[in-house]
Amino acid sequence: MEGLEQIKARIEAAAPGAIVEMVQNASPSQQHSLKIDNEHAHDVAKWLHDDPALRLDFCSNVTGVDWPDRTVKKTVKVKKVVDGEEKEVTETTEEKIPGYLEAVYHLYSMTHKHGPVIIRMRTADRAVGAQLPSLTPIWRSAEFQEREIFDLYGIRFDGHPDLRRILMWDEFEDHPMRKDYRDPDDYEYEPTPHEEVLERAKRYYTPRPQIDGAESIVEPLNG
């Protein structure tokens, strides 16, 4: 199979106006991907599916990713004139990157037995009703997985034939796979609480002197 750079160039030639970006994966897997813009996503996907050299006719997996708001700190050494003398000063700049949601598609070709080609789409923000175009009309196998992303991340897929929650019930309002999701607090006794669960346990139990190492847990406050 041709390289991602070549695919990117061919997409840009085939679908004029499409903005395709390489997303590098620095991990040992080196599985780089292509970020495609939402406006041309349908055309690009159709091209990937139909192109005789690629024939990516099988979408094996669709997954969501939540990227919350983050700040990136950069320290730069700048030469400045302080009190008439030139000195090297370190300046820190903070860059705020607003959060977004992402859908990642893993595409293979059954015809040519190659793949995967990974494509991504990003929403504008993490607000309620963040939208992406649905690729279910091109790969039918994406239908349930896009529903799952809608359920757990809250991305609305525009053009999806049957966009409903699939795992949680219809009345449910949260999106549990988002990083800022907090599950309902129905804490129950845990024999060996640690980390987050320990913090939660502490709110329900009065502390006790350390006897047996299971720190900070005693009788319940209310009987």
Add this chain to the structure above:
Amino acid sequence: MSEGIDEGLRSKLQQQGVWVSSMQELYNWGRKNSIWPLQFGLACCAIEMIATAASRYDIARFGGEVFRPSPRQADLMIVAGTVTKKMAPQIVRLYNQMADPKYVIAMGACAISGGPFKQGYNVLKGIDRYIPVDVYIPGCPPRPEALLHAFMELQRKIDEQKLSGASKAAHLDREQPSEFPVPAFGKHDLEPPANSNVFHPPAIERA
């Protein structure tokens, strides 16, 4: 066993071919040896339940082989597997549809406490939050022998039930509920998250 009869006399009479029993004993003997479970499984524990019903472990030896596909015909609900919050109302509804007397075995770590999913958002932390459980089986999944053991424990429990008096069996007591409220799907969780009339979380004992 049967109250009011001297065990020595009973044994002597038996040697002469006279069998003395009581209504309670006869009634419970019949019930405990023909327990029809409700045929449904929720997760991997169900596979062990199926194995228990098959030839190698053969729950028929204890009178529990008649798995019924309708709650109307079942005496025993074996909650075999993970009860998700989405499934919990249906389980409670099935329990409500069973005719008295009815019993519940919570099979496996998930059914008794939520198991490995206890700290998640989507799994009920034990079916005993909504319906009364008679026998709990730990294990992930419990072996068929464990289910048979639980079944025998249930038989013992049935055998000890009283027909009259203050401590009579729940199904003979008009004051005792036989149906329990079905939880509703809420915006963030099931509502209510537990039935406080049924669910009594374990108190921690400290030396």
